[in-house]
Amino acid sequence: MKQDRYDVVVVGAGMGGLCSAALLTHSGYTALVVDKLPFVGGRASSVKYKGFTLPTGALYVETGGVVEKLFKEVGAPFAVRSFPMQLCFRMGGRDYLMPQKGGLRDLMSHFADERETAAVLTAIRRAFAWQEPSMAISLRDWLLQHTQNEKILAIFRGLVNYQCVNFRDMPAGEFIRQLKFATGATAGAHPQGFLALMQELVGVVEAGGGRVWTSTRARSIVVRDGAARGIVVERNGKDLEIAAGAVISSAGPHATVDLAGSGHFEKGYLKELKEKVHPLAYVCVEVSSDRPLVDFPGVMVVPEGRRQMTMMCTSLAYPEFAPPGKHLLQAWAAPDSSFEPLDTAAEVDTIVGDLKQAIPGFDDRAEILHVSYWQKDWPMYRALPGALTQKTPVENLYNVGDGVAPLVPLGLPACAETARIVVADIRQRLKPAG
Ligand SMILES: Cc1cc2nc3c(=O)[nH]c(=O)nc-3n(C[C@H](O)[C@H](O)[C@H](O)COP(=O)(O)OP(=O)(O)OC[C@H]3O[C@@H](n4cnc5c(N)ncnc54)[C@H](O)[C@@H]3O)c2cc1C
Structure with missing residues (x-):
């Protein structure tokens, strides 16, 4: 088997993995990021569908917070455009604007x-x-x-x-x-979609001598004498071992254990993993129309349906997300249980039913473009914050991302924060090979 060597290898090119690699290469380390998917960004990416730009997960990123600061620090452009943060509640058929x-x-x-x-x-x-x-x-x-x-x-x-x-x-x-430590930051999206934003981090990694390989699955994490030594990847139909001083995984704490082999982990850690790391489910419905289905350009909260729902006519703030002459409404709802396995057909029916109730004349004015649900190994979040720390019991093996989020914040800022914590630790413990 052919062997390559980097200071650090990163499994997963989502927000957690790419922020880690960008911070590392910016600090003079060589880093290789591998992702099994053909595109970068993980649950913070975007795809083109019938002329619309649809997210693979995250819709917005906070501006002026942890993520933007990290982009600035590594020299990655952060061309995120904010939208009005004020919420509007649709209750009992009336709209109530919530003063800031x-x-x-x-x-x-x-x-x-x-x-x-x-x-x-x-x-x-x-x-x-x-x-x-x-x-x-x-x-x-x-x-x-x-x-x-x-x-x-x-x-x-x-x-x-x-x-x-x-x-x-x-x-x-x-x-x-979450309320207490809310930074009051605004939020926004990249007008070309999340993929464009995440490619800026790829640019930093590559400019610093690192590599980002898509369509490359990590088959295992190599552990010898209690320490992570690298990974084995499947690339172009062949297995390749990559040696490294440290391994960072953003595949989620359960997948990290599977990749390294549970025999290498302390029993207490495995117990905590089982008890605390439970992925959260969620459902999104994307709707196309000729005219905006709601007039408000920010987030509308629709709390009285069978499911709690938020929706936004995204194309009012981001016309780029819809083809000319069309509008895009995105609705997001928590299913009956965040933690139980989804009855997907029933949930989607319920949520679409709620949406029809919330938007007068829905059947005449709207067309459902896309429905997505999020669970298991592609969830809303891999765990609630504070479930586990980023270090694993295997020396030089770290987790980043929303499975190991610190107590605050949630989502993308949490992923960036885990990258910062892990890279600070690596910088103290390992010197770049140079
Ligand atoms: C519907 C939805 C809406 C959301 N909205 C928001 C929002 O508006 N704002 C916000 O801040 N957060 C939001 N979030 C949360 C946010 O998207 C996630 O917290 C964040 O993207 C997770 O990043 P990550 O790096 O932890 O994991 P991921 O993005 O899942 O990245 C992990 C990567 O690892 C790769 N991988 C896994 N196993 C392997 C392997 N064996 N080999 C190689 N690659 C592998 C995967 O392909 C993936 O690309 C949302 C999430 C969802 C699902």
Whole structure:
């Protein structure tokens, strides 16, 4: 078997893997990134479909936060265009714009008297200032201690969908933590789609002497004497061993163990993996129309259907995502359970039904373009934040990405943060071969 050598090999060219490789090559390390797919970006990429630009996962990335800072640091252009961050709630057939300051109080005041609103806000204030609620109770059950008002519960059901977790599955402590540490950053998308953004990181890796190989599956992670020594990949129909001082995997913690062989991992780690790392399911529906199906250019929250839903007429903010004369509406919903296996046909039916309820005249004005569901090894998130640390018990073997997110934040910023943590550790422990 032919052998190559790099300072670090990275399994997976998603946000976690490419941020790691860009930081490494920017610091003088040689890095090889392999991805089994024919394109880069993983769940933060985009594909062309019937003239539309559709995401393979993430729709937006925060601007001014961890990801943008990392792009700037490594010299990658970050041509992300923001959209209005203000939320609009569609409830009981009416639209309520949520003011950016005092928005929660304002929204609740439409449905509850001052005493009821104050009870909920006081509980949240106390959770911010004193102690976060337990992780053992769901947000829904925590709120039920403070209000029985269905409309108020619906507002929070809608807000939690912004974090893409089912209301009944979102631990109260997690929800409050995400709110408390929200940076207030805006969000946006690359006008050419996520693939274009992720290719900027590929440019940094290659300019620094690294390589990014697509259509290249890692078959195993080589472990000898308790330490990671490289990977074996399948490339052009042949097996090739790549030796490295460290291996970073963004394939997810379960896949990392499978690739390296569970016999190399401590039992306690495997127990934590089994107990804590559960992928979250999600469903997206993309709809085409001649005229915008909603007028609001930002995120609309539709919290009162059978499923909690958010939707956006993306082509109002990004006309580039739709062919001339067409509009694109994207709707995202958490299924009945974020963690149980999806009954995909039933979920999609329910969510499309909710969408038809939310948009008057849907059948005459709209055409369903694409439906996607996310679960198992291509999930919304591989785990809730804080499930595992990035280091594994195998020396020089790290995980990055949303399976090992720190306590805050979620999604793409979490992936960039894990890359930063891992690369800082590698820089302390390993010298570039030079
Ligand atoms: C529908 C949806 C909407 C989302 N919306 C947002 C959003 O708006 N904003 C936000 O911040 N986050 C969002 N997220 C979350 C965000 O997309 C993910 O957190 C992030 O993209 C995960 O990146 P990653 O590097 O951890 O993993 P991935 O992107 O999954 O990358 C892992 C890569 O590893 C590759 N791989 C796996 N096994 C192997 C192997 N054996 N050999 C070679 N390659 C391998 C895979 O092909 C993949 O490309 C969304 C996710 C989904 C699914």
